[in-house]
Amino acid sequence: MAIEKTYLMIKPDGVKRQVIGDIVDRFERRGFELKAAKLIVPSREVAEAHYAEHADKPFFGELVDFITSGPVFAMVWEGESVISLARIMMGATKPSESLPGTIRGDYAVTISENVIHGSDSPASAEREINLWFGGELA
Numbered sequence: 001m002a003i004e005k006t007y008l009m010i011k012p013d014g015v016k017r018q019v020i021g022d023i024v025d026r027f028e029r030r031g032f033e034l035k036a037a038k039l040i041v042p043s044r045e046v047a048e049a050h051y052a053e054h055a056d057k058p059f060f061g062e063l064v065d066f067i068t069s070g071p072v073f074a075m076v077w078e079g080e081s082v083i084s085l086a087r088i089m090m091g092a093t094k095p096s097e098s099l100p101g102t103i104r105g106d107y108a109v110t111i112s113e114n115v116i117h118g119s120d121s122p123a124s125a126e127r128e129i130n131l132w133f134g135g136e137l138a
């Protein structure tokens with residue numbers, strides 16, 4: 001058990017569908033604290049760095065096109081075990097496995113446009129917070 005920080009991002013489909021408020025509300029109600037947030041259109045460079053682990057996948061180009069297609073809502077959240085608990089609240093990547101009650105289970109039906117990203121480990125969280133917020137965080 002540890003107080004952690006994680007990087008969460010509402011993707012362009014979630015911003016367009018105006019579900020930022022609901023998603024922020026879910027994490028606040030759970031007891032997590034919002035430490036930083038900004039609405040930005042990601043550059044291709046940042047998007048490619050963010051998804052570098054998928055660079056050799058056939059869907060990489062489509063993924064970068066999608067994530068740079070409009071504003072995303074980039075956030076840093078803090079709290080007890082927030083990295084793994086946020087992943088559970090998000091729901092699984094595959095629509096057939098994301099359960100009702102989770103963010104993806106409530107809002108998404110495709111694997112590509114799935115509303116939210118969340119860091120999957122402490123190392124990813126540190127890397128992604130640095131990538132998206134750099135020195136902006138105290």
Ligand code: IDP
Binds near residue numbers: 092111112118
């Ligand atoms: P995660 O977002 O649940 O951590 P990852 O496997 O890390 O899932 O994939 C990153 C993102 O890449 C997914 O959220 C989704 O938007 C996209 N993605 C993953 N698999 C596919 C696919 O087979 N086709 C299109 N997009 C995909």
